[in-house]
Amino acid sequence: MFETSESAPSDGSLVGLIIASILLPPLGIVLLWMRRGTAAATKIGATALIAALAAGYVFVFLQLRRGSNDSHYTELEQHRAQQQQGTTQSPSDGQPTERTHNLGFTHRNIE
Numbered sequence: 001m002f003e004t005s006e007s008a009p010s011d012g013s014l015v016g017l018i019i020a021s022i023l024l025p026p027l028g029i030v031l032l033w034m035r036r037g038t039a040a041a042t043k044i045g046a047t048a049l050i051a052a053l054a055a056g057y058v059f060v061f062l063q064l065r066r067g068s069n070d071s072h073y074t075e076l077e078q079h080r081a082q083q084q085q086g087t088t089q090s091p092s093d094g095q096p097t098e099r100t101h102n103l104g105f106t107h108r109n110i111e
Helices: 009-023 025-034 040-067 070-088
Strands: 097-100 106-109
Touching: 009 025, 009 040, 025 040
Parallel strands: none
Antiparallel strands: 097 106
């Protein structure tokens, strides 16, 4: 009446292991080492592959994060160039120049 058809338990757990290893490599490594009936050499080799996959994920993440700063650095260098042009165009007649900042403070340049 209550017949159960048991498929090979390794088939379902193998698929779960592969999915876990791709989505979350540390979980894949834990599930791999919890499996029974798998040779130690197979576990070591699979651990190396999962670790390489995790290292690839970290590398891609760092490259994407680092690449987004290029526009910021370009803008920074342009601003520095504008500042350098501003200091070279200041009057050099020996008289101090005064600038008033937004807060009302006066800054004197003595050249």
